[in-house]
Amino acid sequence: MADTDTNVIDGLRAIVGDKACLDTAADMQPFTTDYRRLYHGKALAVVAPASTQQVSEVLALCTKHGVPVVPQGGNTSLMGGAVPDASGNAVVLNLRRMNQVLEIDAVNDTMTLQAGVTLQAARAAAETAGRLFPLRIGSEGSCQIGGNLSTNAGGTAVLRYGNMRDLTLGIEAVLPDGRVYSSLRGLRKDNTGYDLKQLFIGSEGTLGIITAAVLKLMPLPSATAVAWVAVKDPHAAVQLLTQAKRTAGQAVTAFELISGPALSLVLASMPQQSAPLPGVHDWMVLIELSSGGDAEGLDATLMAILEQGMESGLIVDAAVAASMADARAFWLLREEISDAQTREGGSIKCDISIPLSKIAGFIAEASAQVLALAPDARMVIYGHMGDGNVHFNPLRPKGTPAAEFLAAHYTQVSQAVDGLAHRQNGSISAEHGIGVAKRDDLVHCKTPVELALMWQIKRTLDPGNLLNPSKVLPLPAGTDHRATASSASTIGTAQTPARG
Structure with a gap:
């Protein structure tokens, strides 16, 4: 180990304590591999600060020595955005120790909490105070608020409550040089210049490390009603959603689309569960209404x-659903689709957002294009139809090894699906973020002006390109990978993927 590396690790230990600074490969392994075991990297050290002050000191130390820092919450990213690259030069800064709910203001309907609080703990704390924090994600037991903010998480209730941008009133974030930006005021009206918090929400830790936030709370619903419905096709699902909103208004909380192959995959991996309806159906929706009535x-x-x-x-x-148990069973089938794919291996993940008026046509055309490229693929299609978000995930045929299917089809299929979404004024990432998995694809769906502006913001806040380097932003054509970073960084070197 070089003297500089030793000095950095010694400095980190002095800031966070011996037990909160890991530097052996075995100890760091859980933090250098994503939870799906698809992206693998190496790190100089893993630190777990316990306060914003410690985060500030860690970043100041790393900036002084030109050491990249990879922010990490629950490490549930699907895009490789929270894992270091293969160089071993970076420090992983994990926020798990910053897990305190600081205040719940039931009159102001706000909750102030540290970034390491899990989504499940945040929801439970709100409910204890008789309030609802409405973000719902299948990984809520492990994902953290800081990661939810950094990826602008959406989930199953966006239709009614919006995503994290809509649910956030203020944040605290530490800049790469150690300065602390704070807007933890809990105001719904604050027209005093640029809304700087929005720079950090959705930036995947490339501009600053979010350490705390003020989030909106809602009245806790007193009633819910849930149904599992088989529909003719996606076009019928869109029409049904229109009717539902006309009849129930804002009581429509969730409207989830599920393809037949998606449900079959879950049932095969969970034999103790049964299908809500008899027979086999090509398309289904899960509808939830909620109200205070x-x-x-x-x-x-x-x-x-x-x-x-x-x-x-x-x-x-x-x-x-005749009971809460029935409703939970319906939701379990929906929420297990992602993990069922992980267990199966060989899924091509596309996280598409399309105007609702075009979503049925998109599904039909994208399916035809994919089946022309990979005729035996299982069409695992599901997602938050109510807000135009479709997880379009063609899966390997049974009997075909995952590596073989992905090697033959991954690039062509993902480019076909993403390209179609872009041509229909959609997005190639609705809620999963960019990370490294979609980073280089941004050149095809962002204008040169958009990319230049993003790089200008990045260089202003992080001139050394040390904060989560190689994530989100594609390098300009012809740029050397090391030209925009310090000598310690390996910008442009993605984590080693092992897709499966």
């Missing part, structure tokens, strides 16, 4: 939606 009235509203759908020929069959 009485349960009987909400149930009647849901039944009215289903009856209208049946009468107009949109619905093939439907099952209504």
